[in-house]
Amino acid sequence: MPDAKQEPLTSSEETESDINERARRARALKRGKLLFNRGLRSVPCIIRNLSDTGAKLEFEQAYLLPQEFDLQIDLEDFEVTCERRWEEGLRCGVEFISEKRPVGKLRAQILKSSDDALTEEIDELRDSPDNYFSRKRVMDEKNKPASEQPVRTARPAGGKPGFGKRR
Template sequence: MSEQETEHREREHRQRVLKGATIITSIHTSEIPCVIRNQHANGAELKVAADVVVPERFSLYVPVDGVAYEAVLRWRRNDRVGVQFVGQGPKPRLHYG
């Protein structure tokens, strides 16, 4: 990571939250339950089961926000993953919460 990227990350405030969410890999394949531990405008840190395979790209549905964020996996350490939001949409039609 460049010095400029590190500076940007340090300036970006992460709000500590505790929100239930679902990683939606595909309408036909699977949903992975997770918890959002902290969140900012461009991404979040999620807690997932340590043995779960998290795809490189997915939708992250957050029921309390009523939003499905389009997310890209940026890092993983045991049961924690960092994601970058690259877009968002409304609640997925076939998912409830």
């Protein structure tokens, strides 16, 4: 029976080989950014799962994505060149085609109240040889008015609550 047809592979055999080829992906919920056009354009994204060889990305709105781009993951502090493998709605799968490159921490803007910012600027402008103004500010902070201090820290006399039904 040399003319006998060879049986096709069963679906279970195919899935086993596919599983062995594909790297294990860990679920994730991390913020990332796609960079393309030499870093001049960026698109925010959310990384839904991540492995050593690729990732699944999710977007807030539809974008036209290039075939190749750099993916920067905020919490991981690395950047990697990716190739888009599939796209379905607001999600897409990417394969890493370069080694991970470390990047520095992104700068975060720290907001201060306007009063704090103004007092710092005024103190810098009022610099004197004996640091009178900086000493005065420290003394003012120590001697805060009574209105900012708590009025009462203990319960009323007798240990009875101040509110409620009287007897």
